[in-house]
Amino acid sequence: MKDVMELKELVELIRTVTNMYQHGWDERNGGNVSVLLDAAELAEYLDLSRVHRTIPTGFSAPELEGKCFLVTGTGKYFKNVQYEPCKNLGIVRLADGGQSAELLWGLSDGGRFTSEFPAHMMSHVARLRVDPENRVVMHCHPANLLAMTYVHDLDERAFTRTLWQMCTECVIVFPEGVNVLPWMLCGTNEIGEATAQKMATARLVVWAQHGIYGAGRDLDETFGLIETAEKAAEIYMKIAHLPRVNTISDEALRQLAAHFGVKAREGYLQ
Ligand code: 2HA
Ligand code: ZN
Numbered sequence: 362m363k364d365v366m367e368l369k370e371l372v373e374l375i376r377t378v379t380n381m382y383q384h385g386w387d388e389r390n391g392g393n394v395s396v397l398l399d400a401a402e403l404a405e406y407l408d409l410s411r412v413h414r415t416i417p418t419g420f421s422a423p424e425l426e427g428k429c430f431l432v433t434g435t436g437k438y439f440k441n442v443q444y445e446p447c448k449n450l451g452i453v454r455l456a457d458g459g460q461s462a463e464l465l466w467g468l469s470d471g472g473r474f475t476s477e478f479p480a481h482m483m484s485h486v487a488r489l490r491v492d493p494e495n496r497v498v499m500h501c502h503p504a505n506l507l508a509m510t511y512v513h514d515l516d517e518r519a520f521t522r523t524l525w526q527m528c529t530e531c532v533i534v535f536p537e538g539v540n541v542l543p544w545m546l547c548g549t550n551e552i553g554e555a556t557a558q559k560m561a562t563a564r565l566v567v568w569a570q571h572g573i574y575g576a577g578r579d580l581d582e583t584f585g586l587i588e589t590a591e592k593a594a595e596i597y598m599k600i601a602h603l604p605r606v607n608t609i610s611d612e613a614l615r616q617l618a619a620h621f622g623v624k625a626r627e628g629y630l631q
Contacts (some may be wrong), residue, residue, distance in 0.1 A: 436476075521629055
């Protein structure tokens with residue numbers, strides 16, 4: 362058996378959540394991340410017949426039957442993950458049509474996976490339908506995106522257009538735009554279902570007055586999506602109260618999309 366601490370996704374997740382904490386996106390126990398693992402590869406690191414505990418999930422997701430995920434634990438602080446990964450993270454395999462999670466590694470103090478497990482698992486299902494290579498779902502609380510949801514129209518087209526106008530790179534990084542959910546109670550199957558529905562058309566979903574969800578093929582892509590949207594929101598919060606003298610025009614956004622070979626969300630440019 363190889364040492365699980367050398368599993369690439371585990372090494373990268375520890376670095377990523379540490380970085381997220383340092384960015385100020387994950388105060389206290391804020392935020393959660395899940396990474397879909399390759400079960401055949403995981404079998405080189407763990408005895409997959411050895412289930413430590415079985416934890417009910419409270420929802421069903423037949424598409425995820427037998428799939429293994431590396432997840433952050435509920436109530437765990439991202440700042441502590443690098444020092445005690447085995448206590449703060451877990452590797453689970455979904456069973457019984459997604460209704461239970463078999464703990465294969467981690468959560469060594471008897472803890473559970475993230476309280477946002479429904480939103481994560483349902484988002485994986487939604488993203489895998491549109492991109493079979495999607496592996497990561499990430500949630501955090503970046504201050505400027507949150508601030509923006511207090512002062513900006515939550516209409517998805519308007520919200521996206523503002524972000525695109527704040528930095529030249531935005532339309533290239535997230536040409537499909539950003540979807541937005543109004544404030545909803547977190548940690549529930551309802552917000553999980555609503556998030557997954559929004560994930561069908563975009564890799565970024567803002568939770569108004571709470572935070573953001575990102576999805577992508579790896580941790581770098583997903584972190585980078587949130588980082589770019591948060592940077593744009595930061596610029597917006599710096600200028601929102603000032604007279605706007607210049608902007609990035611729709612014609613410029615069209616040129617960017619054409620030059621970099623991406624398709625801006627249908628109907629979002631004038
Ligand atoms: O505490 O961020 O949304 C973790 C969260 C809940
Ligand atoms: Zn949260």
